Amino acid sequence: GQNIDQPTEMTATEGAIVQINCTYQTSGFNGLFWYQQHAGEAPTFLSYNVLDGLEEKGRFSSFLSRSKGYSYLLLKELQMKDSASYLCASMDSNYQLIWGAGTKLIIKP
Amino acid sequence: SAVISQKPSRDICQRGTSLTIQCQVDSQVTMMFWYRQQPGQSLTLIATANQGSEATYESGFVIDKFPISRPNLTFSTLTVSNMSPEDSSIYLCSVRTSGDTGELFFGEGSRLTVL
Numbered sequence: 001g002q003n004i005d006q007p008t009e010m011t012a013t014e015g016a017i018v019q020i021n022c023t024y025q026t027s028g029f030n031g032l033f034w035y036q037q038h039a040g041e042a043p044t045f046l047s048y049n050v051l052d053g054l055e056e057k058g059r060f061s062s063f064l065s066r067s068k069g070y071s072y073l074l075l076k077e078l079q080m081k082d083s084a085s086y087l088c089a090s091m092d093s094n095y096q097l098i099w100g101a102g103t104k105l106i107i108k109p
Numbered sequence: 110s111a112v113i114s115q116k117p118s119r120d121i122c123q124r125g126t127s128l129t130i131q132c133q134v135d136s137q138v139t140m141m142f143w144y145r146q147q148p149g150q151s152l153t154l155i156a157t158a159n160q161g162s163e164a165t166y167e168s169g170f171v172i173d174k175f176p177i178s179r180p181n182l183t184f185s186t187l188t189v190s191n192m193s194p195e196d197s198s199i200y201l202c203s204v205r206t207s208g209d210t211g212e213l214f215f216g217e218g219s220r221l222t223v224l
Contacts, residue, residue: 033212042201042217043152043201045213045214050210087151089152095210097152097213099153100151
């Protein structure tokens, strides 16, 4: 079956670095997406990885290892506004997105 | 990118009634989807809204319960029929503007509470 696993909740301190992990098992693979979702709002796109390696975009970076079925989202210099849920989604061979349940990130001062 | 307007943003409904959610996009898009997100849970795809033909429903979702219209490339509606408290959820319209692997853009969602 198809499955996405990510931690339910994480806590980090303002100014620190946090890594949110995601493992996936999908029928075929056409890329891995990360979305940010603030409470009561729609998800917004953060990153897309289809090749192995690290993609850096400002304070946020995303890593992919296709052989391990593994990705992580790295957030640096954490700010209070980064408190949100982070959704991992894998795209299968039919270009359908399989979504994880999301990781709720709590930032403390 | 795409700007997506969804309405209503929220509603409180009585059991047994039906509600139609509208989704308007500021540009023509090929791929338009309807998702449901129940509290604390993942996004679940309800169906792909196809322009000019019947929507493609995912396992567990049927047209009688969730009829969808897509009269053109910028507009779609989702109706939640004969609602029960289990239908209380956020319903999200989303679009993909480029290719099969392009990012998804989401509307702000419609939060339905069924009493």
